[in-house]
Amino acid sequence: MSATTEQLPRFLPTLRRSMRLAYEAEPKLIVLSLGMALLEAVPDSLFALWLLLLANGIAEGDNAKILAGCLGLAGSGVGSWLLQTLAGRVQRTFRMRVGAALEGHVARLQARVPTIEHQERPDYLDRLSVLKEQTFQLDHMYLALFSLLGSGVRLVVTLALVMSVHPAMALLLVFALPTVWVSARRSAVTQRVTEAVAPHERRHRHLFMVGTTQAPAKEVRISRIGADLVRRRREAWEAWYAPLARSRWRTAWWQAAAWSLFAAAYVAAVVVTATVLSGTAGEVLLVVTAGSRLSQYVAMTAGNADFVRMWLDASQRLVWLESYASEHRDTADGVIPERLRDGITLEQVSFRYPGTDRWALEDVNVTLPAGSVVAVVGDNGAGKSTLMKLLSRFYEPTSGRIVVDGVDLRRLPAADWRARMAGAYQDFFTFELPASQSIGVGDLPRVDQRPAVRDAVRRAGADDVVARLRSGLDTQLGPTWDGGVDLSFGQWQKVALARGFMRDGTLLQILDEPTAALDAETEHQLFESFARQARSGATGGRITVLVSHRFSTVRIADLILVLQGSRLVEVGSHEQLMAAAGTYAELFGIQAKAYQ
Numbered sequence: 330m331s332a333t334t335e336q337l338p339r340f341l342p343t344l345r346r347s348m349r350l351a352y353e354a355e356p357k358l359i360v361l362s363l364g365m366a367l368l369e370a371v372p373d374s375l376f377a378l379w380l381l382l383l384a385n386g387i388a389e390g391d392n393a394k395i396l397a398g399c400l401g402l403a404g405s406g407v408g409s410w411l412l413q414t415l416a417g418r419v420q421r422t423f424r425m426r427v428g429a430a431l432e433g434h435v436a437r438l439q440a441r442v443p444t445i446e447h448q449e450r451p452d453y454l455d456r457l458s459v460l461k462e463q464t465f466q467l468d469h470m471y472l473a474l475f476s477l478l479g480s481g482v483r484l485v486v487t488l489a490l491v492m493s494v495h496p497a498m499a500l501l502l503v504f505a506l507p508t509v510w511v512s513a514r515r516s517a518v519t520q521r522v523t524e525a526v527a528p529h530e531r532r533h534r535h536l537f538m539v540g541t542t543q544a545p546a547k548e549v550r551i552s553r554i555g556a557d558l559v560r561r562r563r564e565a566w567e568a569w570y571a572p573l574a575r576s577r578w579r580t581a582w583w584q585a586a587a588w589s590l591f592a593a594a595y596v597a598a599v600v601v602t603a604t605v606l607s608g609t610a611g612e613v614l615l616v617v618t619a620g621s622r623l624s625q626y627v628a629m630t631a632g633n634a635d636f637v638r639m640w641l642d643a644s645q646r647l648v649w650l651e652s653y654a655s656e657h658r659d660t661a662d663g664v665i666p667e668r669l670r671d672g673i674t675l676e677q678v679s680f681r682y683p684g685t686d687r688w689a690l691e692d693v694n695v696t697l698p699a700g701s702v703v704a705v706v707g708d709n710g711a712g713k714s715t716l717m718k719l720l721s722r723f724y725e726p727t728s729g730r731i732v733v734d735g736v737d738l739r740r741l742p743a744a745d746w747r748a749r750m751a752g753a754y755q756d757f758f759t760f761e762l763p764a765s766q767s768i769g770v771g772d773l774p775r776v777d778q779r780p781a782v783r784d785a786v787r788r789a790g791a792d793d794v795v796a797r798l799r800s801g802l803d804t805q806l807g808p809t810w811d812g813g814v815d816l817s818f819g820q821w822q823k824v825a826l827a828r829g830f831m832r833d834g835t836l837l838q839i840l841d842e843p844t845a846a847l848d849a850e851t852e853h854q855l856f857e858s859f860a861r862q863a864r865s866g867a868t869g870g871r872i873t874v875l876v877s878h879r880f881s882t883v884r885i886a887d888l889i890l891v892l893q894g895s896r897l898v899e900v901g902s903h904e905q906l907m908a909a910a911g912t913y914a915e916l917f918g919i920q921a922k923a924y925q
């Protein structure tokens with residue numbers, strides 16, 4: 330089944346795959362946990378049998394039966410307690426271990442997908458957010474399956490006991506079945522509703538985060554949207570919770586009806602044993618005890634079945650993610666060139682974000698020559714960052730192709746391509762590590778090589794940031810850590826830029842407004858130094874692509890791409906574009922005037 334369709338995978342294959350997963354993670358513990366769950370059920374369910382023996386022994390004055398009954402009762406009590414304690418320990422260990430293994434599995438699966446579509450599409454995000462929640466419960470639910478089997482054993486033994494009075498007592502189970510069916514149906518309905526209201530749940534959590542965390546705190550206070558956030562969060566919570574509560578109430582009525590039916594059958598069974606069947610005192614006692622236990626075990630089975638359903642729901646999402654990850658596995662087998670000879674060519678490249686019907690880029694044709702410095706300009710939303718994402722192979726063009734020295738970028742493995750790329754982005758991440766590592770992770774194999782880190786700092790013009798840190802590159806970044814310091818936004822950005830300069834021997838360097846927080850003069854100097862390096866010829870044909878809104882910076886580039894409303898409208902050097910007196914010239918004129 331395609332993982333990109335709306336349907337979650339089917340029930341049985343899901344069960345098989347999830348069990349295999351747990352078995353691979355903890356083979357001994359899973360067998361032991363299951364064995365204990367089954368064993369634990371036996372002494373418990375034999376309770377009614379010992380009572381029957383005891384009652385018959387007393388009625389018949391048979392001391393052997395009385396002794397057997399007493400010993401059986403004592404054995405059942407002690408055995409139950411002992412096995413429960415042991416099973417509890419084994420199962421706790423199993424749960425912790427398998428839980429850790431599953432969390433790692435989910436994180437690995439997500440990271441394995443070469444594109445970032447699943448992290449930007451709302452429908453996938455909803456499914457993933459439910460899965461992330463459930464990952465923490467999945468371990469409980471393996472145990473629910475074992476308990477379900479354990480309660481199955483209890484049911485079978487108890488049923489055999491009541492049937493020993495009269496085979497028609499098996500009808501008790503028939504009357505109990507609607508409770509199981511209603512319970513299973515209830516969780517199916519809840520699962521459907523949970524999925525339908527997942528966007529509201531994500532929203533109310535997001536709004537809670539916005540209202541309570543540090544990053545948005547200033548804007549929240551200045552704009553005084555605090556109360557509004559609380560109101561919106563409440564609305565989102567209602568939109569999430571109300572349909573869930575309604576569906577629970579609706580199904581609760583059915584549940585009450587099913588249980589009433591069973592209760593009537595139980596009372597009838599006791600009355601029939603005492604009157605119609607003229608049962609002995611022991612038999613009546615057995616039906617009373619085993620019958621009430623039967624209802625208890627049916628409830629237990631139904632409850633466990635409910636948990637198992639939840640577990641299966643989480644498993645279905647997990648299997649969906651597995652299929653998604655394997656369907657999106659990178660099968661490209663091309664070889665990345667050692668150095669660029671010709672460059673990167675976009676041939677009729679158009680792109681639409683999955684799930685949308687607007688072109689983010691339309692029919693773009695251009696060659697970025699090897700060894701060149703390319704600038705990309707354009708209005709907000711013109712498609713600049715999208716172009717960077719396509720060049721980074723985070724997405725593939727919807728139509729057309731990107732060719733790297735004659736080879737379609739689709740044929741180059743994403744991981745290998747990115748290993749030969751470096752990037753600094755406007756929405757950079759603040760890695761709260763010691764400064765040297767926060768920069769060094771830009772080239773993991775050299776994360777601990779101080780000269781490489783220092784070189785990256787110098788190339789990014791971040792020496793001033795490091796000089797101000799109390800222990801230089803050893804300073805812990807991030808105020809919430811022991812001895813950690815906070816940096817200004819611009820300083821964080823320079824750290825991110827240095828990270829983007831860690832890698833040597835790159836073929837493509839993407840700078841997507843990485844200097845937006847820096848002043849125009851600093852950005853200009855930095856870009857001049859990038860351009861000098863690029864033109865020194867020592868870069869192996871590396872192409873540097875810079876997105877910037879500052880035309881004073883952009884003019885240094887060898888080639889300028891002007892995007893407008895998702896189309897590439899002009900291409901050329903600064904001089905050529907000025908001479909053409911088109912969009913670029915007009916925008917350049919406006920900005921130059923503003924600076925006069």
Ligand SMILES: Nc1ncnc2c1ncn2[C@@H]1O[C@H](COP(=O)(O)OP(=O)(O)OP(=O)(O)O)[C@@H](O)[C@H]1O
Nearest residue numbers: 449682685689707708709710711712713714715716
């Ligand atoms: N993940 C996404 N899903 C759907 N649409 C998107 C996504 N990211 C961007 N878009 C849309 O694609 C278009 C191009 O966006 P893009 O981010 O490439 O613009 P940009 O030129 O980089 O803008 P800015 O200067 O504001 O950074 C916009 O209409 C935007 O709304």
